[in-house]
Amino acid sequence: MTTEFTTRITEAVVDSLDGTADPRLRELLTALTRHLHAFVRETEPTMAEWEQAIGFLTATGQTCTDTRQEFVLLSDVLGVSMLVETINSDGSGDVTESTVLGPFHMTESPVRELGADIDLVGDGEPCVVSGRVLSNDGTELPGAVLDVWQANAEGYYDVQQPDVQPAGNGRGLFTADDEGRFRFRTCVPSPYPIPTDGPVGDLLRSTGRHPYRPAHIHFIASAEGHTPVTTHIFVAGSDHLDSDAVFAVKESLVQDFTETDDPPLAREFGIPSPFRHARFDLVLNRDPNSDPNAERP
Structure with missing residues (x-):
């Protein structure tokens, strides 16, 4: 559900990046924030789905070793x-x-x-x-x-x-x-x-x-x-x-x-x-x- 408050959350996060010294890093993080927040607003994941997503990324990192890069595979x-x-x-x-x-x-x-x-x-x-x-x-x-x-x-x-x-x-x-x-x-x-x-x-x-x-x-x-x-x-x-x-x-x-x-x-x-x-x-x-x-x- 898109509300005025959810939009303010996005803008608050973007505003918090203004102090990023590296302009390219600021550009990347700003775009990432806007696209990620737009994805969440579009799909409206449940808390259980979001926890499952976090668990998947955690497991991906835990699978990485010196000879296996699961994030590259992903x-x-x-x-x-x-x-x-x-x-x-x-x-x-x-x-x-x-x-x-x-x-x-x-x-x-x-x-x-x-x-x-x-x-x-x-x-x-x-x-x-x-x-x-x-x-x-x-x-x-x-x-x-x-x-x-x-x-x-x-x-x-x-x-x-x-x-x-x-x-x-x-x-x-x-x-x-x-x-x-x-x-x-x-x-x-x-x-x-x-x-x-x-x-x-x-x-x-x-x-x-x-x-x-x-x-x-x-x-x-x-x-x-x-x-x-x-x-x-x-x-x-x-x-x-x-x-x-x-x-x-x-x-x-x-x-x-x-x-x-x-x-x-x-x-x-x-x-x-x-x-x-x-x-x-x-x-x-x-x-x-x-x-x-x-x-x-």
Whole structure:
């Protein structure tokens, strides 16, 4: 029920923010207050419903650990992570599109040599991932850094199975060569469910939603003088491409993992033939604040 008094409550809270020294913080808190109060006036939750909401948020925080971020997962399944990522992305058509970081970038990826195998368990279908890191003007970016992580063939990240997977399984920190090229071996990723044993899982069940993500590999690509990009590649033909639980699929990020019967190339990669091979380039936008005459790494 909207009354003069409920409106005064909102205005009193907004007025209380006038002393906030940081203007951006004041702007954010003012907007949050007005939208949150408008939501309450529109939906008129009962005291029991409000206590349930507080309990849900409390449980979400209590589920977070050093290797699990339930609030990120909540942001993901509500589409907020993808919305924030898209608003802050470059938006130009000639760079690799960004997508969500996800809740499992929780540990440092081990430094690995180009061509190394990040699948330390070896229980999936072997594949090679290769390509180049380029500037949006088409030039190669030697020394670009790629942080890579993925789930194992069963759909679990190393931090989810510390007693099963060795630390760093499915992860690697690679440096592109003098021509901006990168390559590594791994297993073909598979679709998997996000964790459902916490409050976010309860939310999905309550709303009749499935928890599955299509098969993908995560990347953060960075290079001196360029804006980093956080992205995935998705396996073409994977289940759930049209219903990703975290709304992160973009058509440009769907890549073929092609079966390749090329013994000389397989020997070069150190992998049996035939094998699956994903080839693609990661294109970064030059940072407008960088010195255009600075030497590239």
